Amino acid sequence: MSIVLPLDEEQRDALQELLNISMGQAANSLAQLIETKIDISIPKISAVTPTQLYSLLFETEDAFYTRQSFLGDVHGEVMSVLSQAGLSEVATLMDYDEPLSKEDIQEIILELCNILAGACLAGLSEQLELTTNLNMPTLFLPDKANFDELQWQHSLVMEVQFVIAISSFSMRVVFCLDDESLARMKNTLDELLA
Amino acid sequence: MFEQLVGKLPVGIGIVDENFNVVYLNDFFLDRLPHNMRDCYKETPVVELFQGQGKFLKRRLKSVFVLQHPSFSYWEQRPHIFPFKSSRPITGEETQMYQNMEILPIKDKKTGQKLACIFLQDVTAQASYFRAQQKLSEALKKEHEAQRKLIRKLDTAQSQLIQAEKMASTGQLAAGIAHEINNPIGFVNANLNTLGQYASHLIAICDGVQGQLELFTDELKEQVDALFESNHYDLLKDDITELIAESTDGLTRVKDIVENLKNFSLETTEGVQIVDICAVCHQLITLISAQYSAPQYKFECKHEKVEVMGNPGPLKQALMNVMINAAQAIEDKGFIKLTVIDSPQLVTIKILDSGCGIPTKHLKRVFEPFFTTKPEGQGQGLGLSVAYTAIEQHQGKISISSKEAKGTVVEITIPKQPIAAASTDEGSEKNEAENPQTA
Numbered sequence: 001m002s003i004v005l006p007l008d009e010e011q012r013d014a015l016q017e018l019l020n021i022s023m024g025q026a027a028n029s030l031a032q033l034i035e036t037k038i039d040i041s042i043p044k045i046s047a048v049t050p051t052q053l054y055s056l057l058f059e060t061e062d063a064f065y066t067r068q069s070f071l072g073d074v075h076g077e078v079m080s081v082l083s084q085a086g087l088s089e090v091a092t093l094m095d096y097d098e099p100l101s102k103e104d105i106q107e108i109i110l111e112l113c114n115i116l117a118g119a120c121l122a123g124l125s126e127q128l129e130l131t132t133n134l135n136m137p138t139l140f141l142p143d144k145a146n147f148d149e150l151q152w153q154h155s156l157v158m159e160v161q162f163v164i165a166i167s168s169f170s171m172r173v174v175f176c177l178d179d180e181s182l183a184r185m186k187n188t189l190d191e192l193l194a
Numbered sequence: 195m196f197e198q199l200v201g202k203l204p205v206g207i208g209i210v211d212e213n214f215n216v217v218y219l220n221d222f223f224l225d226r227l228p229h230n231m232r233d234c235y236k237e238t239p240v241v242e243l244f245q246g247q248g249k250f251l252k253r254r255l256k257s258v259f260v261l262q263h264p265s266f267s268y269w270e271q272r273p274h275i276f277p278f279k280s281s282r283p284i285t286g287e288e289t290q291m292y293q294n295m296e297i298l299p300i301k302d303k304k305t306g307q308k309l310a311c312i313f314l315q316d317v318t319a320q321a322s323y324f325r326a327q328q329k330l331s332e333a334l335k336k337e338h339e340a341q342r343k344l345i346r347k348l349d350t351a352q353s354q355l356i357q358a359e360k361m362a363s364t365g366q367l368a369a370g371i372a373h374e375i376n377n378p379i380g381f382v383n384a385n386l387n388t389l390g391q392y393a394s395h396l397i398a399i400c401d402g403v404q405g406q407l408e409l410f411t412d413e414l415k416e417q418v419d420a421l422f423e424s425n426h427y428d429l430l431k432d433d434i435t436e437l438i439a440e441s442t443d444g445l446t447r448v449k450d451i452v453e454n455l456k457n458f459s460l461e462t463t464e465g466v467q468i469v470d471i472c473a474v475c476h477q478l479i480t481l482i483s484a485q486y487s488a489p490q491y492k493f494e495c496k497h498e499k500v501e502v503m504g505n506p507g508p509l510k511q512a513l514m515n516v517m518i519n520a521a522q523a524i525e526d527k528g529f530i531k532l533t534v535i536d537s538p539q540l541v542t543i544k545i546l547d548s549g550c551g552i553p554t555k556h557l558k559r560v561f562e563p564f565f566t567t568k569p570e571g572q573g574q575g576l577g578l579s580v581a582y583t584a585i586e587q588h589q590g591k592i593s594i595s596s597k598e599a600k601g602t603v604v605e606i607t608i609p610k611q612p613i614a615a616a617s618t619d620e621g622s623e624k625n626e627a628e629n630p631q632t633a
Contacts, residue, residue: 029260029261029263032260032261033256033257033260033261094253095249095253103270103271103272104271106270106271107267107271107272110266110268110271111257111265111266114263114264114265114266115257115261115263115265118261118263118264119261119263122262122263134263134264136266136268136296137266
């Protein structure tokens with residue numbers, strides 16, 4: 001099934017560039033905090049159906065999932081997929097003591113998502129001159145059946161992957177916007193491009 | 195006004211500078227400080243003021259100052275960041291306050307100094323409710339599991355009951371049919387005997403006529419010859435005796451089967467009595483060889499009779515089920531050997547077949563009710579479990595060993611005299627019967 005991306009090519013390039021910058025800032029923030037090098041992938045922008053979103057995100061094995069909603073000029077949700085591998089090295093970098101309890105692991109996951117998603121969103125909003133407020137992240141255990149029943153048809157997703165150089169840890173952050181916010185962002189992009 | 199409002203808010207609000215020293219605390223925090231500290235809390239490091247989770251708090255504050263981005267913490271992962279007592283110290287179930295925390299980066303508008311604002315929410319009520327719910331749901335889950343197990347047991351018991359009922363009614367049906375068949379078989383048998391005699395008479399007459407043929411006139415001779423010829427007398431003569439002999443044999447077999455069927459079904463209600471194992475084995479061989487003719491049946495016993503005290507119905511049923519399995523294991527060639535070994539206290543019955551055997555992985559489960567490898571509808575997986583129950587009733591043992599493609603041996607051992615339970619029961623019955631007489 002091919003879906004026409006609701007953004008034209010120019011808008012898409014602009015958004016990708018903006019994302020690239022904000023993701024870079026996010027990676028920098030995290031790197032600064034845990035004092036280690038972080039690599040990021042080139043951001044991907046696409047339109048997906050609920051089922052596609054599910055397979056994009058949740059068919060990863062041995063992973064933790066979180067979600068976090070944001071409000072403000074644009075509304076949407078950030079979903080993150082964190083690898084279970086390499087988490088203990090990251091925990092050490094984040095100043096946690098071994099052995100990690102179940103609660104410690106949950107806390108680390110939530111904090112990592114909060115930092116990265118927050119930094120990405122902050123960077124993006126700043127460049128688009130939009131205000132956004134991120135809510136608390138929560139752990140997420142998605143059910144495919146529920147995804148198939150979601151009301152929306154398509155959503156714009158922006159996806160980027162972070163890899164921490166010294167361990168096998170990696171993390172994917174996916175932004176999803178609702179229709180209204182998408183329209184607003186398109187306008188903003190147009191203003192920037194004009 | 196705003197200062198008053200912030201002071202009285204039912205959430206904790208605290209402001210910390212970049213060195214983690216306290217700049218401001220609202221009443222929520224102040225109420226929970228020791229009395230002597232309330233006036234001189236400013237400029238004190240926050241981790242000194244609130245000891246306990248200092249390392250964590252510092253880490254989070256650092257993250258907020260570095261990233262300029264809010265940080266969250268939940269009671270589920272870290273319930274007690276600030277060492278506060280529950281807000282209901284007298285009536286509450288929880289002694290410590292459960293907290294959700296959010297740290298926001300802010301800036302002093304005048305000086306531009308970077309600050310961090312700590313919001314602290316008391317979620318003790320939610321937490322204790324949530325935990326109670328969790329306990330409840332766990333208890334429910336356990337109960338549910340226990341119930342499911344019970345239901346499964348009940349299901350098994352019920353199907354066994356249904357099966358037993360079926361067997362009983364099948365038995366009755368078989369007995370009825372056997373009885374009904376007996377009558378026609380009686381007269382068919384009698385008639386067949388007479389028919390045999392008549393046939394030999396007829397043949398004698400014909401042979402007589404043939405012998406006297408030379409004395410007839412040529413015309414008559416030709417006519418009689420033609421008559422013999424047209425009716426295929428030679429063939430008829432050879433065949434008729436054979437046919438009758440075969441029919442008599444067949445009928446004898448039918449009689450045997452019906453007799454055995456009657457024996458089997460009628461005896462299910464009988465109580466404990468003397469059972470001759472050898473006779474049972476012979477009966478079984480007759481019965482089963484009628485249905486399964488592929489294997490060769492052998493019987494071995496050093497004695498004419500081996501007697502045990504037991505319930506003939508279940509015992510026969512058990513042996514029959516084992517034998518049927520043995521017979522079904524043999525597809526075209528093979529043998530089934532029954533060996534009865536008589537020892538002072540016990541009788542051992544070995545049923546050996548040279549059939550297809552049982553795979554090792556199935557061997558452990560063969561006595562399980564409803565375990566079967568036969569296609570659906572062809573076996574209920576009850577044969578051996580019924581046998582097991584029956585043998586156990588007789589305080590006996592049944593064991594099975596098998597090699598794939600080689601064969602199977604089932605060994606059944608039963609005591610000649612049932613011990614304990616049965617005998618004491620009889621004793622008490624006797625006593626009860628005697629008591630009224632003495633009284």
